[in-house]
Ligand SMILES: CCCCCCCCC/C=C/C(=O)SCCNC(=O)CCNC(=O)[C@H](O)C(C)(C)COP(=O)(O)OP(=O)(O)OC[C@H]1O[C@@H](n2cnc3c(N)ncnc32)[C@H](O)[C@@H]1OP(=O)(O)O
């Protein structure tokens with residue numbers, strides 16, 4: 142092992158294993174996760190060393206090979222697709238496999254929106270992979286505005302069938318994962334028409350390809366939409382349906398009935414699958430940022446460059462600017478880890494209420510999950526890029542491992558709800574609660590108390606080491622934004638603008654308000670989670686420093702908001718900045734040990750810069766030699782080079 146990493150690990154002031162178990166939930170959870178990973182990583186099919194030297198078709202084919210291996214493993218070990226074990230296996234592959242949508246959206250939609258009879262019919266087929274489905278909702282012309290989707294499902298009373306049709310080119314389904322070449326079924330979101338009337342979006346099970354030879358069925362035009370930023374293993378596809386007939390029973394009718402139409406108690410229950418993925422994405426944001434931080438911190442501890450004092454070339458991690466870039470990323474990854482735990486707890490609670498027929502909490506769940514999905518994905522996407530840039534030239538190499546995270550994770554700002562739209566949806570709920578504070582849920586209870594122009598009682602750097610004062614700071618910042626925006630909305634409508642136009646006119650302020658609210662929620666949840674957790678005092682000291690860094694860094698990053706709220710003054714902002722420098726120094730000794738606690742296997746990171754042993758340069762050289770251009774000493778294209786060299790200018 143590279144000496145610098147050895148020394149870094151020896152200096153740690155806490156027990157890494159204790160933090161590994163804390164982040165996993167328990168020692169048993171850690172053991173189980175590592176056992177599952179070993180089953181994957183010891184299988185050569187999951188190799189990735191030549192990932193960037195093969196074609197898109199080979200990448201897709203590899204994806205199917207991995208799918209086959211993963212499915213065989215699940216069958217051998219009796220791991221169900223809706224189990225925590227499967228979720229762990231999925232994240233460990235960190236590759237969106239072609240059948241990914243089958244598991245995370247097709248099956249859950251049937252489970253969530255099918256009648257008992259429909260579940261009995263379709264779930265065994267889907268869980269046993271007798272059919273492979275995707276979630277086909279987005280169209281060429283619409284992804285966000287679901288009420289604007291054009292695909293039609295017209296009920297033919299005489300034959301008790303639905304005629305599913307793509308009436309225009311913009312109504313073609315476009316983007317669904319696995320749609321292009323993999324899936325033979327889909328849940329299709331379509332406008333239900335019966336007896337000449339439109340009843341809005343409902344979900345329909347449609348067979349797309351033959352189960353015999355996988356050829357598209359009559360009336361089905363289908364294919365891959367072409368190369369993208371990432372998700373190369375996934376055949377995101379297009380689909381045009383030309384009056385395809387499906388049985389009446391293929392409309393998912395847990396909440397609505399087609400014949401003599403009975404509407405769902407809450408039509409948004411049809412949006413439930415999207416909510417479940419948004420909830421998952423909050424924890425995924427933590428994993429992605431923790432992985433990127435691991436690479437950047439380990440590399441920064443090994444990379445020696447230039448001088449602080451003449452004659453001494455230190456590890457770049459000793460530069461305060463490098464710490465200022467990277468330590469907040471570690472803190473954010475841990476903050477989002479606890480936010481993800483919160484989201485899953487809330488989701489499970491609301492799901493059990495929904496299965497008991499109570500749909501009232503779905504609006505609150507949507508309001509919270511939409512906001513946190515947008516906030517955590519936006520922040521973590523930016524954080525991965527900060528980690529990459531902090532690794533200089535080698536961060537730009539595919540050998541760094543960053544591209545694999547970055548190219549797939551970039552999509553998270555768009556899929557499962559474009560982030561601006563999600564922020565605005567969350568804001569819609571936030572301002573409703575602001576207008577009716579008594580109905581505000583626990584996460585928004587601070588809205589019940591009007592903002593009192595309190596002064597932040599901070600006189601020294603030590604005062605910004607107090608969770609309560611920091612939580613109050615974020616609360617007051619959010620309240621200040623929300624109350625001034627509410628005033629603006631009120632004025633706009635007071636002077637004659639209708640509510641929708643006023644909402645659009647104030648939407649930039651609304652965006653700032655919801656972001657401030659999400660930030661407040663993350664800080665509060667982070668600190669309260671730490672307070673509830675049992676841990677040794679050396680570990681608590683480290684976790685406290687990291688949490689304080691997250692909050693103080695957030696104040697520094699948005700100093701204008703805190704000053705504008707009148708809650709803080711310039712002197713106090715300087716105290717916050719002094720505190721940040723003190724925390725960077727305190728965290729420095731444990732930086733490598735903290736990322737070791739994220740406990741990523743080298744075969745997950747696949748990074749020459751972030752490997753556990755820190756042996757960066759030999760790994761980089763070994764990786765470079767794999768380049769196809771190095772198969773021969775003189776490349777076959779030399780004939781062109783020779784002409785250039787011999788040509789007369
Ligand atoms: C490791 C990496 C892994 C990575 C794993 C990656 C997987 C990638 C796979 C990607 C899959 C996809 O992208 S699948 C496709 C994802 N597509 C989307 O997310 C579409 C986004 N658009 C929408 O959700 C909707 O159009 C939305 C913007 C909410 C507007 O809907 P409507 O127009 O019907 O509603 P509005 O008129 O605005 O009224 C809003 C009201 O509806 C309620 N409402 C809206 N949505 C709701 C919901 N989901 N649940 C409950 N209630 C909801 C609001 O609370 C409001 O309630 P009141 O205030 O009380 O009225």
Ligand SMILES: Cc1cc2nc3c(=O)[nH]c(=O)nc-3n(C[C@H](O)[C@H](O)[C@H](O)COP(=O)(O)OP(=O)(O)OC[C@H]3O[C@@H](n4cnc5c(N)ncnc54)[C@H](O)[C@@H]3O)c2cc1C
Nearest residue numbers: 276277278279283284285316317318552556557558559561
């Ligand atoms: C990798 C990937 C995988 C995907 N997988 C699937 C899948 O499996 N199944 C599926 O059905 N879909 C899938 N999608 C599609 C995805 O869900 C949509 O792209 C997404 O919902 C955004 O919709 P859109 O593309 O129409 O963007 P648009 O909504 O057209 O966004 C364009 C711009 O308009 C802005 N905008 C739109 N509406 C508003 C508004 N009301 N207020 C303010 N600004 C607004 C947006 O903020 C954005 O800046 C996938 C997409 C990607 C990238």
